[in-house]
Amino acid sequence: MKLKAYNDGVASKTAQKKWSENMTEVAFITGAGQGIGEAIAKRLVQDDFKVEIADLNLDTAQKVADEINHQKPDTAFAVEVNVAKRDQVFDAIEKTVAHFGDLTVLINNAGVAPSQPILDVDEKTLELADKININGTVWGIQAATEAFKKLGHGGKIINASSQAGIEGNPNLTVYGSTKFAIRGITQTTAKELAPLGITVNAFAPGIVKTPMMMGIAHDVAQEAGESDEWGLKQFSDGIALGRLSEPEDVAAGVAFLAGPDSNYMTGQTLVVDGGMVFH
Ligand SMILES: NC(=O)C1=CN([C@@H]2O[C@H](COP(=O)(O)OP(=O)(O)OC[C@H]3O[C@@H](n4cnc5c(N)ncnc54)[C@H](O)[C@@H]3O)[C@@H](O)[C@H]2O)C=CC1
Numbered sequence: 001m002k003l004k005a006y007n008d009g010v011a012s013k014t015a016q017k018k019w020s021e022n023m024t025e026v027a028f029i030t031g032a033g034q035g036i037g038e039a040i041a042k043r044l045v046q047d048d049f050k051v052e053i054a055d056l057n058l059d060t061a062q063k064v065a066d067e068i069n070h071q072k073p074d075t076a077f078a079v080e081v082n083v084a085k086r087d088q089v090f091d092a093i094e095k096t097v098a099h100f101g102d103l104t105v106l107i108n109n110a111g112v113a114p115s116q117p118i119l120d121v122d123e124k125t126l127e128l129a130d131k132i133n134i135n136g137t138v139w140g141i142q143a144a145t146e147a148f149k150k151l152g153h154g155g156k157i158i159n160a161s162s163q164a165g166i167e168g169n170p171n172l173t174v175y176g177s178t179k180f181a182i183r184g185i186t187q188t189t190a191k192e193l194a195p196l197g198i199t200v201n202a203f204a205p206g207i208v209k210t211p212m213m214m215g216i217a218h219d220v221a222q223e224a225g226e227s228d229e230w231g232l233k234q235f236s237d238g239i240a241l242g243r244l245s246e247p248e249d250v251a252a253g254v255a256f257l258a259g260p261d262s263n264y265m266t267g268q269t270l271v272v273d274g275g276m277v278f279h
C-alpha cells in the first residue's frame with residue numbers, strides 16, 4: 001500500500017504535467033552568491049530556468065543576479081536569507097513565488113565548513129554548523145513543500161552533501177557529520193514526500209575550487225605548519241581524474257537533478273567528485 005502511494009506520488013499527474021508542458025521552471029538556490037551556488041544559478045539559467053539567488057550576503061547575491069540579468073533579462077532575483085532561521089527561509093520562498101509566480105525546484109546549497117581536529121571541537125562550532133547545514137536544509141524542505149502544495153504541483157528538492165558525507169575526512173568531524181546527515185534527510189524525505197509528487201535528491205561534490213575549499217585547505221595547512229598549497233594537496237591527491245573540480249562540474253550534475261531526465265530518481269546522492277569515493 002505504502003509502496004504504491006510512493007510510486008503513484010512520484011509519477012503523479014501533477015509532477016508529470018509540470019515537466020512536460022514547457023512551463024517556466026523556477027529554482028530557489030541558497031548560498032548562490034558565490035562558489036558552487038553561483039555556478040548552479042548560471043547553469044540553470046542556460047537551461048531556461050528563472051533563479052532566485054538567496055544568500056546571507058545580499059551584496060554578492062545581487063552581483064550574481066545583476067550579471068545573470070545582464071546576459072538574460074528578468075531571469076534572476078536576489079534575496080537575503082539566513083538559512084539557519086526558519087522564518088527567513090519561509091519568507092524568502094514566499095518572495096520568490098510572489099516575484100516569479102511559481103517555484104518548481106529548491107536547491108539547499110548554502111553551507112559552512114569548519115575544520116578542526118576532534119579534540120578542538122567546541123559547542124559553538126558544532127551548533128553553528130548544524131544550524132546552517134542541517135536545520136537550514138530542513139527549513140528549506142518544509143518551506144518548498146508548503147509552496148509546492150499551495151501551487152498545486154509537485155517539485156524537486158536537491159540538497160548539498162559532499163564526498164565528506166560519504167567517507168570520513170580527518171579534521172572534518174563537524175562538517176562531515178552534517179553532510180552524512182544530509183544524505184539521511186534526503187532519503188527520509190524522499191519517501192515521505194513522494195506521494196506529493198516531490199522528489200528529493202542530493203549531490204556530493206569532491207574538492208571544488210571555491211572560497212570554502214580554499215579556507216579548509218588553509219586551516220589544515222595552518223594546523224600542520226605547512227603552506228596552503230600543501231593543505232589543498234591533502235585533499236586533492238587521489239582524485240582519479242587527476243584534477244580539482246570546477247564549480248561548473250558540480251552545476252552540471254545539479255542541472256541533471258533539476259531537469260526532467262532525473263524524474264524517476266529520488267532519495268539518491270549523485271557523487272560528482274572526479275573519482276574520490278566509490279560507494
Ligand atoms: N567547495 C567544495 O569543495 C565542496 C563544497 N560542498 C558543499 O557545497 C555547498 C557550496 O559550497 P561552496 O560554494 O564551496 O561554499 P562557499 O563558502 O564558497 O559559498 C557558500 C555560500 O553560502 C552562503 N552562506 C553561508 N552561510 C549561509 C547562511 N546561513 N544562509 C544563507 N547563505 C549562507 C555564503 O554567503 C556563500 O555565498 C556547501 O553546502 C558545501 O558544503 C560539498 C563538497 C565540496
Ligand SMILES: CC(=O)C(C)=O
Nearest residue numbers: 113162163164206213
Ligand atoms: C568541503 C568539502 O566538502 C570537502 C573537503 O569534501
